[in-house]
Amino acid sequence: MEQHVLVILPHPDDEAFGVAGTILSHTQAGTPVSYVCLTLGEMGRNMGRPLIANRETLPDIRKNELHEACRLLGIEDLRRFGMRDKTVEFADQDALQSRLFDVIDEINPSLIITFYPGYAVHPDHDATGAAVIQAVRRLPEGDRPTVHAIAFAEGSEQALGEPDVVHDISPYYDQKMNVIEAHQSQTAGVIETMKQRMLEEDETVRQRMLIERFWTFPV
Amino acid sequence: MKPIDRQLVQHHLSDLAGEALYIHLETTNGAYASHKDQSFFSAGAFIRNVQLTFLQGKITGKGPFRMGLETEQGWLYAEGLTDWEIDDEDRLLFAGHDSTGKLAIALEMGKKPFPK
Numbered sequence: 512m513e514q515h516v517l518v519i520l521p522h523p524d525d526e527a528f529g530v531a532g533t534i535l536s537h538t539q540a541g542t543p544v545s546y547v548c549l550t551l552g553e554m555g556r557n558m559g560r561p562l563i564a565n566r567e568t569l570p571d572i573r574k575n576e577l578h579e580a581c582r583l584l585g586i587e588d589l590r591r592f593g594m595r596d597k598t599v600e601f602a603d604q605d606a607l608q609s610r611l612f613d614v615i616d617e618i619n620p621s622l623i624i625t626f627y628p629g630y631a632v633h634p635d636h637d638a639t640g641a642a643v644i645q646a647v648r649r650l651p652e653g654d655r656p657t658v659h660a661i662a663f664a665e666g667s668e669q670a671l672g673e674p675d676v677v678h679d680i681s682p683y684y685d686q687k688m689n690v691i692e693a694h695q696s697q698t699a700g701v702i703e704t705m706k707q708r709m710l711e712e713d714e715t716v717r718q719r720m721l722i723e724r725f726w727t728f729p730v
Numbered sequence: 731m732k733p734i735d736r737q738l739v740q741h742h743l744s745d746l747a748g749e750a751l752y753i754h755l756e757t758t759n760g761a762y763a764s765h766k767d768q769s770f771f772s773a774g775a776f777i778r779n780v781q782l783t784f785l786q787g788k789i790t791g792k793g794p795f796r797m798g799l800e801t802e803q804g805w806l807y808a809e810g811l812t813d814w815e816i817d818d819e820d821r822l823l824f825a826g827h828d829s830t831g832k833l834a835i836a837l838e839m840g841k842k843p844f845p846k
Contacts, residue, residue: 556760556832565731565815565823566754566836567844633761
């Protein structure tokens with residue numbers, strides 16, 4: 512059992528699809544989970560169906576969705592870093608690593624969950640993972656927490672091998688769907704299709720929803 | 731937002747000629763476009779809070795609409811605009827949404843800077 516889990520991701524809803532079941536398994540076992548979310552997904556393309564947002568109202572809407580998702584996940588410690596969507600890789604990397612280091616140093620997590628740098632598709636994902644790894648490496652070698660990284664770029668398995676951490680999160684499926692649904696501006700319209708495919712036992716969707724996969728990053 | 735009424739927009743646009751404005755201009759096909767379709771060439775840009783004063787501005791087309799603003803030194807051009815609103819802070823917001831409701835372009839103008 513972990514002592515404290517720290518999740519570090521750039522966008523509200525990043526925690527919903529690939530990590531929600533894992534987070535729920537920790538919080539329901541009584542393990543505290545802290546979440547650093549770097550941006551508010553200000554530059555998202557989804558504006559709700561029907562449209563509920565515009566470019567300027569989207570940040571506040573997504574902030575509320577993020578808080579609701581955290582409530583559903585049992586996360587009591589959410590830290591928003593106030594960066595802008597799409598700009599993580601262009602921000603002062605040293606300053607970002609220092610902010611992340613300070614949180615890691617304060618929380619002293621036994622496990623960090625983030626994106627696998629270079630294999631996480633979105634430039635913000637890759638940049639977040641890379642900054643987390645550098646922040647962790649500021650700690651002396653024996654004091655570093657385990658890092659579980661999410662990779663989903665084409666060819667991840669060929670490059671990294673099979674993921675060594677595979678969680679069947681079936682017991683938390685309903686709760687995970689609620690978390691996805693909480694990000695209403697981003698997921699309305701696709702959620703019904705997903706639920707339908709789950710009922711039809713579509714293997715791709717079942718795998719994606721019920722199995723959460725991580726690679727232990729060599730820190 | 732609501733569907734663009736060209737005449738009404740033109741009226742508001744003309745009112746802003748000569749004013750010092752802050753602009754947000756953005757096009758996007760989404761960060762996952764090339765992930766979902768490897769043959770897709772992903773391109774996009776945004777610029778936020780650039781200052782501009784236009785001499786004359788027009789909205790044209792039958793919808794989706796085009797907009798051109800002529801400045802002393804050059805031009806601003808946007809196409810694919812479908813929806814608009816004047817928000818609580820009196821800013822003129824335009825967006826182009828595709829058939830699934832996803833934002834493809836945004837063009838916004840306000841007299842005060844947008845939040846960074």
